[in-house]
Amino acid sequence: MKHTISVLLQNKPGVLSRVTGLFSGRGFNIESLCVAETLEPGVSCLTVVSRGDDAIIEQITKQLHKLIDVIKVTDIAGKEYVEREMVLIRVKAESHTRAEVLRIIDIFRGKVIDVSARSYAVEVTGPASKIQAVIDILRPIGIKEIVRTGTIAMARASKTK
Amino acid sequence: MGKITGAQAIVNCLLEQGVKTIFGYPGGAVIDLYDALMGSEINHVLVRHEQGAVHAADGMARVTGKVGVALLTSGPGATNGVTGIATAYMDSIPLVVLTGQVPRVLIGNDAFQEVDIVGISRPCTKHNYLVNKIEDLVPTLREAFHIAKSGRPGPVLVDLPKDLMSGEMLYPPQRPVSLQSYQPNYNPHPFQVQKACKKMIAAKNPVLYVGGGVISSNASKELTELATKLKIPVTMTLMGLGAYPGDAELSMGMLGMHGTFAANMAVAKCDLLIAVGARFDDRVTGKLDDFAKYAKIIHIDIDPTSISKNVKVHVPIVADCKMALTAINKWLDENSGINFDEEPDRNWPWRETIREWMSKHPLCYKENDSIIKPQYVIEMLHKHTGGEAIITTEVGQNQMWAAQFYKFAHPRHFVTSGGLGTMGFGLPAAIGAQMAFPGKMVIDVAGDGSIQMNIQELATAKQYNCPVKVAILNNGFLGMVRQWQELFYNKRYASTTMNVTPDFVDLAKAYGAVGLRATTKDEVEPVIQEALATDNIVLMDFKIEREEDVYPMVPAGKATTEMLLV
Ligand SMILES: Cc1ncc(C[n+]2csc(CCOP(=O)(O)OP(=O)(O)O)c2C)c(N)n1
Numbered sequence: 085m086k087h088t089i090s091v092l093l094q095n096k097p098g099v100l101s102r103v104t105g106l107f108s109g110r111g112f113n114i115e116s117l118c119v120a121e122t123l124e125p126g127v128s129c130l131t132v133v134s135r136g137d138d139a140i141i142e143q144i145t146k147q148l149h150k151l152i153d154v155i156k157v158t159d160i161a162g163k164e165y166v167e168r169e170m171v172l173i174r175v176k177a178e179s180h181t182r183a184e185v186l187r188i189i190d191i192f193r194g195k196v197i198d199v200s201a202r203s204y205a206v207e208v209t210g211p212a213s214k215i216q217a218v219i220d221i222l223r224p225i226g227i228k229e230i231v232r233t234g235t236i237a238m239a240r241a242s243k244t245k
Numbered sequence: 246m247g248k249i250t251g252a253q254a255i256v257n258c259l260l261e262q263g264v265k266t267i268f269g270y271p272g273g274a275v276i277d278l279y280d281a282l283m284g285s286e287i288n289h290v291l292v293r294h295e296q297g298a299v300h301a302a303d304g305m306a307r308v309t310g311k312v313g314v315a316l317l318t319s320g321p322g323a324t325n326g327v328t329g330i331a332t333a334y335m336d337s338i339p340l341v342v343l344t345g346q347v348p349r350v351l352i353g354n355d356a357f358q359e360v361d362i363v364g365i366s367r368p369c370t371k372h373n374y375l376v377n378k379i380e381d382l383v384p385t386l387r388e389a390f391h392i393a394k395s396g397r398p399g400p401v402l403v404d405l406p407k408d409l410m411s412g413e414m415l416y417p418p419q420r421p422v423s424l425q426s427y428q429p430n431y432n433p434h435p436f437q438v439q440k441a442c443k444k445m446i447a448a449k450n451p452v453l454y455v456g457g458g459v460i461s462s463n464a465s466k467e468l469t470e471l472a473t474k475l476k477i478p479v480t481m482t483l484m485g486l487g488a489y490p491g492d493a494e495l496s497m498g499m500l501g502m503h504g505t506f507a508a509n510m511a512v513a514k515c516d517l518l519i520a521v522g523a524r525f526d527d528r529v530t531g532k533l534d535d536f537a538k539y540a541k542i543i544h545i546d547i548d549p550t551s552i553s554k555n556v557k558v559h560v561p562i563v564a565d566c567k568m569a570l571t572a573i574n575k576w577l578d579e580n581s582g583i584n585f586d587e588e589p590d591r592n593w594p595w596r597e598t599i600r601e602w603m604s605k606h607p608l609c610y611k612e613n614d615s616i617i618k619p620q621y622v623i624e625m626l627h628k629h630t631g632g633e634a635i636i637t638t639e640v641g642q643n644q645m646w647a648a649q650f651y652k653f654a655h656p657r658h659f660v661t662s663g664g665l666g667t668m669g670f671g672l673p674a675a676i677g678a679q680m681a682f683p684g685k686m687v688i689d690v691a692g693d694g695s696i697q698m699n700i701q702e703l704a705t706a707k708q709y710n711c712p713v714k715v716a717i718l719n720n721g722f723l724g725m726v727r728q729w730q731e732l733f734y735n736k737r738y739a740s741t742t743m744n745v746t747p748d749f750v751d752l753a754k755a756y757g758a759v760g761l762r763a764t765t766k767d768e769v770e771p772v773i774q775e776a777l778a779t780d781n782i783v784l785m786d787f788k789i790e791r792e793e794d795v796y797p798m799v800p801a802g803k804a805t806t807e808m809l810l811v
Binding site: 093094097098101102105109139142143146147149150152153154155 | 363364367368371372375377392424425426427548549550553554
């Protein structure tokens, strides 16, 4: 099963290679990985999406936690959470398809961020499933290039408070 | 206090951490540090190969429980140390390894003797550092010692650019280390303790499965108390030997691939397996599906990643073994309402069944009147040292025979490379152990293959008057591999015959040591007696039965009940 794991870590030199080395050394897979600073100076948040049965995911979270520079590990798959990914797509847009591309992008609440005579570059944000959907729909029109950020995620605030 | 050099600060910090002896080998990148060490109170032992330095520090750490320290130069010095670091890592041994690095401005330039040792050692250290600023030098070293010895211990490497060691700084005042992201848990959860106790009381066929964690947390006394109180038979892993006296009534000896018949049968049939400081290694479990398949499992371990890694655990206790066992003993005394002294029948007839297994298939070998049997050599070593020697080993059959036939009475007396199985470990480790305990008898049980992997350390032993004894079980083969070839590869002895080996008696002489040889059984005891009475390094060359095998043996991947017996 797919799991999204959120990791708070000290932003020390080499910390990213400790994380990726752990995944490769122990044969865990990485579907995507995102990392950037948090509000707290010196602390970064890393979101990694991996696949595995419960025992593997349990090992991944424990092994991550064992890294000296890791402060906190949360497997957010088991929790209420929001996840987002951004994709940039350069899609063919010739006279007969320009309007259709715009319509599709509009449905997905995307934005056109670069225009040329024969293509649009568009930006779409959403959960991984939505990103996949927009890619699937644009593919027949002709996708020339695609760049994805990988997933970031955040637990939902508790509703009772 | 005035300014001092970075190198001087490192020496001061080592002293502050209580370090008395370090093992190392100099080079350009650490020349400043060597300069500062000269004339300091630290005793530096010059080895003959950096692998030897790390193994010697490791041997010292294993017998004392304190952090061992090795010092290596950059580049090849550091890479030569990697096998030693990996050895310590696999067995959770606390080490601080200091490596020199090229000056900061040259890092990343493929400078002379530059190697990314932090990158290379990342997967085989508990943690590692490249120190970037001179102000970080001392705090980093303090952290390194703290991390090496706390939680699940392990080696920590600190890479030291040369210009930091020649730079000047003020020595920072001592402060306790506190790391936001590293806070090992030592205390057992009281509810888990209670749950475990109830299971132990209710069990009919329990087994204690004891690993190196009991030794590293100094919990032998607490373990013995628990075993005695509840009359639970005990089996130990290779790393756990000595945690519980090998000749005690409840001891079944070692389990696993070369474990005893009784231990493997008991684990296969038990209804409760209490794993303490052990990690369900494949050499212990054999085929996982059949391992302890009728048992509920309690697992005490300081490292959460060890729990339910290979085998599903029913009652996990993440804690220091000593603290967990103390809590368990206390709960049993105070809350069980049982007077354990008045329970002669507890775990009976289970204990009787085990006794029958032990007498049906004890550890044994086919004796011979003239040819030397390796097991006999170990028995005689035990006899003539009163079972009180520190035994280090190389790797292979020699290691297994030492584990099986020297009945270890105390913890920290068996020093062996368990997890990595590093040939060449035993001699330097023996030097480290001997330096920690100059008054003790220290014997490296070796094979004729392994001993040649770090034989150069005889010169180190000689230089520092370190009278270690080496018992070479000389079969002219890489015996353990040959055994596998005999049993599973149609006796095709591919590259396991050592046709040329040095004359070990002459070799000993060349190093200023004493060489003794036994070629028949009746020469064994006199050789051992003479060796033990010699106040010098002695190499004993025992020409043993060439194709002797280690039994019992569980073929790799088989269930542990499918043992090949003598
Ligand atoms: C550094 C290293 N290389 C290779 C091996 C693989 N290996 C395991 S046991 C063994 C044979 C050891 O032979 P010897 O030291 O003569 O001991 P014996 O088994 O004959 O007692 C070998 C080659 C190892 N464990 N370590």
